[in-house]
Amino acid sequence: MKAIIIDDEKHVREGILLLANWEHVGITEVLEATDGEKGIQLIKAHKPEIIFTDMSMPNKDGITLLKWIHSSELKSKTIVVSGYDDFHYMRSALYYGSFDYILKPIDRNLLNETLERAVLKWREQDEKRQSLLEKNRVINEVKPLYWDQLLTGVIYQKNPSTATIQKILKEFKINVDKVKCIVSILPIHKFLIQKFNGNRDVAFFAILNIVNEVVRNKNRGIGFRNLNKEDEIIILLWNAPQPHFIVEKIYAIIYQFIKMKCTIFMGDEMTCTLHSYQSASMVLQKYPLLEGEIEKKVVTPKEINHKTNLHLLDYGQELKWALQRCSKDNLNEILQRLFKQLWESHNLSIEQLQLWDKQFKILRKNWLEEYDMDEYEDNFNGDGFWNEDGSFSFQKFTEVKQKEFHNLMNLLEKEKYQKGRTSIQEIESYLREHYYLDIKLQDIADRFFLSREYISRKFKQVYHVTLTEYVTEIRIEKSKELLENPHLKIYDIAKEVGYKDEKYYSKVFKKINGQTPNQYRQYIRTGLHTPSSS
Structure with missing residues (x-):
């Protein structure tokens, strides 16, 4: 702790320095000033907890100093030390918040008793101040989480509760159950978080500050974390003129700040926030990424194509x-x-x-x-x-x-x-190498010294088809390769893959592929894709 003695008389300053038990009350540094003006400069620079001051001084006197301390809302405790037992001085000292008023000549016991009480009072009040600061800090930290939780519920509910609607109305002066809203999604990618040294919370805090600086202006909306998705910031706009422009502005500020293209996905304007969020999610899910080479700041449902997915x-x-x-x-x-x-x-x-x-x-x-x-x-x-x-x-x-x-x-x-290869894998390998032969189950059993029942059961367990079905699949796939050669006849291909009867081969081929060998060959010639196997 620090203290300052402000008095134009040197012997008074020295007397207080000698008489006060500084170490006992925890004061480690004592400053000195000869008048109120110099005292103010030192107080601004060092912020002492305890101030001793005379009332009658040149330049700025004690009353002027007390007025300044009072108006500056300093938390210091001021003890007036005066040679005047004057009601005017005492009233001024009390009016401007002086802790106590001591008369000269100074009594050692009274000085130390007053100093000890002043330090104790300062510490009590400082403890309350710190407690209040901590309480406010916790409230400020919890408040965003509270609204994230509440607003996340709003975008996932078709009909928010009356209590939720009332809380939003009280905070934002908007009835989300009646007004048309637009929900947009701002995905937070891993590379964006890396811009903030990998700290996810700092990344969300920074981006949300940008979002809310734009949308909270004129109460156009609010940005918040979607607590059901770890990588989404939600931008909720209500009654916003030119919403597309507002969201583009957010994109531009983020790019200027971190040099990242954070495309934002905007839903349809609706009275139901759930439906607007679903619309924005659909845009996010179906937006063609290959168009990303052309910078897209904002994507809307109108810009989504309806091409199929590859399976x-x-x-x-x-x-x-x-x-x-x-x-x-x-x-x-x-x-x-x-x-x-x-x-x-x-x-x-x-x-x-x-x-x-x-x-x-x-x-x-x-x-x-x-x-x-x-x-x-x-x-x-x-x-x-x-x-x-x-x-x-x-x-x-x-x-x-x-x-x-x-x-x-x-x-x-x-x-x-x-x-090593199991017996069933050995059988599978044998079938793949000899698929064109008329292989009987008994032949396999004899060759591999296993029962027919075991082979049938185990083979289907491993490959999910029977031996016959497996050989058929191999034959048909091999025949497809041969069909790519336009000079080979169908009956030659059938014979090559193990079918003596061309018609039976064609029947099996059509059953598996949904088309005859000739039709399949036509597809190859025209460059069209083969239909999926039935």
Whole structure:
């Protein structure tokens, strides 16, 4: 703690310095000033907790000093030390908040008793001040969380409760149950959080400050965290003129601040906040990411196309065979074909990314089960598709997805090497190599020294089809490769893959593919995609 003695008489200052028990009350530094003017300068610079002052001084006297202390709302305790037992001085001292009034000559005991009481009072009041500051700090921290919770509920409820409506009306002077609102979504990507040294809370705090600086002006709306989604800021606008312009302004300020393209997805204007949020979510999910090369500040429902999604499950068997053969060339050829289709014929959106990831996990789980392997934890979260400015990179997407399949292929190949091939896998390999022969179940049982019942049961458990169905699938797939050669006759192809009867081959082919071999060949010639297997 600090104290200051303000008196134009040197012997008075020295007397207080000598008589006061500073160490006992915890004062470690004592300043001196010869008049009120110099005293004010030192008080401003050092902010002492205890002030001793005379009343009669040159330049600024004690009353002027007390007026200044009172108007400055200092928390110091002031003790007047005066040689005048004057009612005017005493009244002024009390009026301007002096803690006590001591007469000269100074009595040691009275001085120390007054000093001790002043320090004790200052500490009591300071403890209350700190408690109040802490309480206000907690309130300020909790208040945004309270409104985040309340407003998150509003965008997920068709009919908010009367209590919720009343709270919003009281705080924002708006009836969200009656007024038309627009909900927009501002996604918070990982790269944006990295701009704030990886601190998610600081990132949300900074971006929300920008949002609310714009929308709270003239009470146009509010921004808040969607507590049901860890990566969403919601911009709720009500009765806002030119809402598109307001949201574009938010985009521009964020870009100016952190140099990131944070596209904002705007829903339709509706009286129901739930429906507007659903509209904005649809825009976010279906927005074509490949258009991201052209800077889009705000996207609305009118700008969404209706192209279909690509389903990885449709190519599951083809991918499985490439993995089982451990053929990277074949796997890459399939993936490049899928990437080309995504680019040319489908809508590569957040929805498509999530669908691909979901179906890849389904296929991976099934393939691992065939090798009696447990599902492993995949830490991939899709962050690798984005450039540092927030734009989507199709090249990075293809690289990441190809790497996922290569990692899976390496894992399966390693497992096969470590565990060796089971009898059923040996049978599968034999069927793949001799599919064109008329193989009987008894022949397989004799060759591998297993019962027919065990082979049938175990094979279907591992490959989910019977031996006959599996051989048929191999034959049909091999025949497709041969059909790409226009010089081969249908009956020659049928014979090559193990069918003596061309008509029976055509019947089986149509049952699996939904078209005859000739129709399939026509599709190849015209460059059209083959319909999905039935």
